[in-house]
Amino acid sequence: MSAIRREFECLRCGACCRAEGEVWLETGEPQTIADELGISEIEFIDHYTKLTHDHRGLTLIERPDGACIFLMPDNTCRIHNAKPRQCRDYPSRWRSRRLDSQCAGRRAQEAGK
Numbered sequence: 001m002s003a004i005r006r007e008f009e010c011l012r013c014g015a016c017c018r019a020e021g022e023v024w025l026e027t028g029e030p031q032t033i034a035d036e037l038g039i040s041e042i043e044f045i046d047h048y049t050k051l052t053h054d055h056r057g058l059t060l061i062e063r064p065d066g067a068c069i070f071l072m073p074d075n076t077c078r079i080h081n082a083k084p085r086q087c088r089d090y091p092s093r094w095r096s097r098r099l100d101s102q103c104a105g106r107r108a109q110e111a112g113k
C-alpha cells in the first residue's frame with residue numbers, strides 16, 4: 001500500500017515572494033496586471049518592471065529588502081487575481097531546494113503534517 005501524499009497548502013509565509021531571483025512576465029501579463037491595478041500597460045511597465053538580467057524580457061521590481069514590490073505586509077499578494085504564471089506555478093511546476101527549505105507550506109507537506 002502506498003502512502004497518500006499530503007497536498008500542498010500555501011501557509012502565507014511569503015517566502016516565495018522574498019526569494020532571490022526574478023519574476024518573469026509572459027506575453028500579455030503586463031496588460032493583465034495593469035488592468036487589475038487600474039492603470040495603463042505603459043504606466044505599469046514604467047513603475048513596476050525592469051529588464052531581466054539577460055535583457056530578454058521584463059521582471060517585477062523588488063523592494064530594497066528584496067521582496068516583490070507587490071508583497072503586502074500581511075504576506076498576501078496585491079495582484080493576487082492577476083499574478084504572473086511563474087508565481088502561480090510554484091511549487092507544482094517548478095521548485096528549488098533553497099526555496100523549499102524556506103517555504104512553510106512545502107516544509108509541512110514534506111513532514112506530512
Ligand code: SF4
Binds near residue numbers: 071078084087
Ligand atoms: S506577484 Fe504576488 S505572488 Fe508573485 S512574487 Fe509578487 S507578491 Fe508574490
